[in-house]
Every structure is written in C-alpha cells, then in structure tokens.
Amino acid sequence: MANDSFEKDIETSKELPPKLDIPILKYFWQSNPLFTSNKNSIPRFLRRIKVLENFSDNELRLFSKALHLRQFADGEVIFKQTDIGVGFYFIYSGRVDIIVENDQTVDDTNDSKVNHVVSLDKMDYFGELALLQQQSIRNATAIARESCQLLGIFKPDLENLINTNPTIATKLLQAVSIITANRLFSVTNEVRRLKYKIKQLELESAKSNE
Template sequence: MTLQKDVEVLRNIPLFKKIEPAKLKLLAFTSEHLEFVAGEALFKQGDVGDAAYILLEGDADVMVDTPKGEMRVATLGQNDIVGEIAILCDVPRTATIIAKTRLVTLRVSKDGFFNLVTQFPTVGVEVMHELASRLHQTTQQLGDATARLRQLENGAG
C-alpha cells in the first residue's frame, strides 16, 4: 500500500473530500500505517486518546462497557474514522475498538490531526459538520429512548 493509494482512500472519506491532494499526501506521509490482527484492540475505553484511526481495510467492532458487561454498539468498516473525539476534546476513550478481521489503519496522531485542522480550516468545518450531525442523531436517539422508557414505566406502574 503506497502513499498514493492512501491519498485515494482519504479522498473518498467525506471528512477529507474537499482537501487538495497535496495536503492529503502530507497527512498520509506524516501518519503511520498500523496493522492489527483479528481480536487486537486499537485502544480501550478509558485510555488517554493520542490518535485517530482511519480504517483502510477490514472491519472493527465498537464495544462499550455496561453494567452487564461489554456490549457491541456498532461495527466500523472501510473508510470509517474512529477515535477523533478523544483527541479533539481531551476526554478518555469512550469505547473500545477491536479488530474484527485483519485490519489496516492509518493512524493519525493528535498533533497530525490538529495540524490539519489548524492549517486547513475547511477540515475544521467538516469535523464540525460531522460532530453536529452525530450530536443530532444522538439527541434523537436519546429522545426516542426516553419516550420508550416512559412508556415502559407507565405500563409497569
């Protein structure tokens, strides 16, 4: 997998699609290719966040600790980006990511990511977009969940 291919992959990721190829090349060049075998963790919930990962090949499970043990909340696939929240707002990792298959990632370090955002404001805006839409989605889900919870409580009461 060469730098050129990395750039192709990055261009297909919505977050980066508006960035010119030379900048993507810099991002790819300053990032690290990191391979995981199935079952290996990219990072664990509660760790300090030092990097975001872009999935280039393979799938990964997103696991969250719950009182009833670890639960899978989502599965990530090619071109997904994961781990950016922890490096953006300095909170510990909110989930554990486990390679489901052999996984090839591009590891973007915290510095690299911030460099990108500060050097290229469009990336910042894209990140904002992405986060806003996720927040929207989460709020909706929360509303749904709250409504359902109330239904259940009423039914039980």
C-alpha cells in the same frame, strides 16, 4: 481481552508508528481516477472519504504525510475504555468493533458486562474526540477484526500541521467537528426516540391498570 492496547503503548513510550511515505509523483498517479488498477490506493481511499471532500488533491497529499498506516491482527485492542485518547482513525481495510464495558458486575468473578455497540467497516472513522480534547478519556473499547488496517493521525501530528500547514489543520478540525456534531445529533434522536417509547409504555401500563 488483552491487558494493554495500541494507544496505551503509544502513551507509555511516546513513540508513534511510522508515517506514510508516498513520493509526490506516485501519489498523484495513484490518485488518478483514469487508472482503475489504483482503486484501492491510499490517495483514492482518502478522496472517497466524505468528511475530507473539501480538501484539494494537493491538500490530501500533504495531509497523507501526517498519517500512519498500521496493521492490526484479528482481536488486537486498538484502545480500551478509560485509556487516554491519542489518535483519530480511518479504516483502510477490515473491520473494527466498538464495545462498552458496564461498571456493574454480572457474577461473583467481578467481570464487567461487555456490550457490543457497533461494527465499523472500511471508510468508517472513529476516535475523533482525541484530537479535540486535552486528556480525552476513551468512553468505549475498539477491537480490530479481520486483520484490519488503520490510517491514524495523532495529537503530535495535528500540532505539527497547525504549525506547518494551518489551512489543512483547519480543514481537518472542521471535518472532525462535523463528525462530532453528526454523532451528537444521532444520540439526541435516539434519546428522543427512547423517551417517546417509555412514554408509550407508561400510557399502556396505566390503561391496563384501570
């Protein structure tokens, strides 16, 4: 795994990648559902993202001006566990693996044990806590697969939206809050399921020892 990550480079240099630049007429032409050749365009992509469904077409256009499109090579590290989070990402193409490195070592080489958590595909999103927390620390590592493309929005972009387009900023923060709540709900259900399974195993063990 690489020593540095895309977000670490941003945090160090304070320079963001280039923003999207889609002229207004081109944006609305590409977003038109009557033109099937535009099905892979960024405007059509944004319209299909469920957490952005409350955005109007013009709000999505304005929101897109705050986004950055970047290509990642297969195996490139987007951010590493314990990095300071700076961006929230939509997967425009390809795949991203989310992994967690345990603190415990597995052998005498002091290498951390790596656990694969989930693979995310096109139209998935990740990294949302970076927009909600100050000095947010990444709790997992994100690695690009299959030469993926990501649409990212960073803290400076959100701050600019708050000043210039507060309605769009509010809708974005609402979307991020929904994502966070849904993830928390999933984790809570998983913890409940595991507790039930442990309880069943304890009961089975007690019966076998009678």
